[in-house]
Amino acid sequence: MTISVDGRTTRWARHNATRRRELVEAALRAIRHHGHSVGMDDIAAEAGTSKTVYYRHFGDRNGLYEAVVESVHAFIWGNLSDVWNQRRSPRDLVEHLADAYLRVVEVDGEIYRFVTARPGGTADPVLGITNRIGDQVSATLADWLRDKGLDPSPANTWGHGLVGFIWAVADRWILTDLRRPRPDIVTFIGDLFTPAFDAQTPTPHHTME
Known part of the structure; x- marks a missing residue:
């Protein structure tokens, strides 16, 4: 049996992986700038987005x-x-x-x-x-x-x-x-x-x- 892979699903998964990597990199920058006790507001601001976006990608x-x-x-x-x-x-x-x-x-x-x-x-x-x-x-x-x-x-x-x-x-x-x-x-x-x-x-x- 041949299983077809939806190209849109593959592209979406690739997009999500890239976006997660960008958000992690922004979090690292925020930690370096604000210190290890940095809050989610500062992390989101460093990424130019909202906490909601972070929670959507990482859960919490x-x-x-x-x-x-x-x-x-x-x-x-x-x-x-x-x-x-x-x-x-x-x-x-x-x-x-x-x-x-x-x-x-x-x-x-x-x-x-x-x-x-x-x-x-x-x-x-x-x-x-x-x-x-x-x-x-x-x-x-x-x-x-x-x-x-x-x-x-x-x-x-x-x-x-x-x-x-x-x-x-x-x-x-x-x-x-x-x-x-x-x-x-x-x-x-x-x-x-x-x-x-x-x-x-x-x-x-x-x-x-």
Whole structure:
């Protein structure tokens, strides 16, 4: 059986997707301008429309919040592409990951605050992106362990633990109004984990002639 697709339905769906993206982008601009506690009136004004239009596309403020979170997650993941594109030592991996994430916090602090201050009734905004990144870090660490001839079993625990640690550091960093420079924080993280990774590297055995 052949199922025909109404061209008007396809065009309408495409129009709705484009309009939703434009409304989310306007919401991001409003958050940057007015701060993370921005109201719907200011968001609608930034988009040059009314709250009714937002509610029609997103249902309520929670629906808009979830759309903003999805957009931010896509941006964070895109910024991490360079982290995965080449094999790195564990320290290099940790520092690149920390730097990429903290850079987002530094540049878009109000967006970060908006995302982490989730309204009631919405899913944890951090869980989805941290799980995805944790899986990737775990896979990278597993490759490193195999290259060293070591058991890759700890990689999953290490990978997700590292990601959770970096997220916790970011939360604390923003509470201190980014008092320490970002490069310092990245170095502190690298200094903490490097000895642990170094301890996993087999020590060459030397024989006496």
